Structures are given as structure tokens and as C-alpha cells.
Amino acid sequence: MGLTDKFVKGIKLIDKAQTYFDINGLCLEVTPTGLKSWKLKYFAAGEDTRVTLGPWPEVTLRQARVLAETQRQELEKPPDPEKSLFQTLADDWAERFLGKYVPKGTGF
Secondary structure, three states, rough: OOHHHHHHHOOOOOOOOEEEEEEOOEEEEEEOOEEEEEEEEEEEOOEEEEEEEEEEEOOOOOHHHHHHHHHHHHHHHOOOOOOOOOHHHHHHHHHHHHHHHOOOOOOO
């Protein structure tokens, strides 16, 4: 069973970091200072890896699930031999965040 909006909103802080798992690798990490971040946990190159999807409440549970599914689909694609890993990650970041925070027509 996955997380609910009510549960996420009601999480109580403790003196150490906590991780709450949803479905299909999505999790919510909560710091002792109260920062809540959505992350996608997956296994790659022999290691557990986590990708930050965004902070709660700016990114809702529903949005985090959509972002996690999109990210999983991207991870399943074969790598483009013309692009470096850095370029792939930079393009992904720019697509997700610059479009949200940089006004259109500014040259970015």
C-alpha cells in the first residue's frame, strides 16, 4: 500500500532522517529540520541510487508519482552514444526545472 496525502502532511519530525516508501521506488525522505523531498530509488551499475524529484509540498504526491514513472521510463531507454552522461543529466534537469522557474523569452 502506498503513501497518502494525509499521511505525508502529518509526518512528525524526529532527531534523525527518515524515509517513507510509496510504490515503484518512490520515497519521501524527511530530514530532522523538516525538509521533505521526493526521491526515486532504483538499482543501477550494482548500486542503489536515488534521484531527487522535488520538495514537498511544491511537488505533490500525485506529481511525484508521475515524475517517478517518467524518470523510470527514461532510465530504461538505452543511452544515446552521442551524449555524455553529464549532458544527459543536464538536459533532464534543464527540462524539469528551468522551464518551471525561468521566465520564457529570457534566452535559457
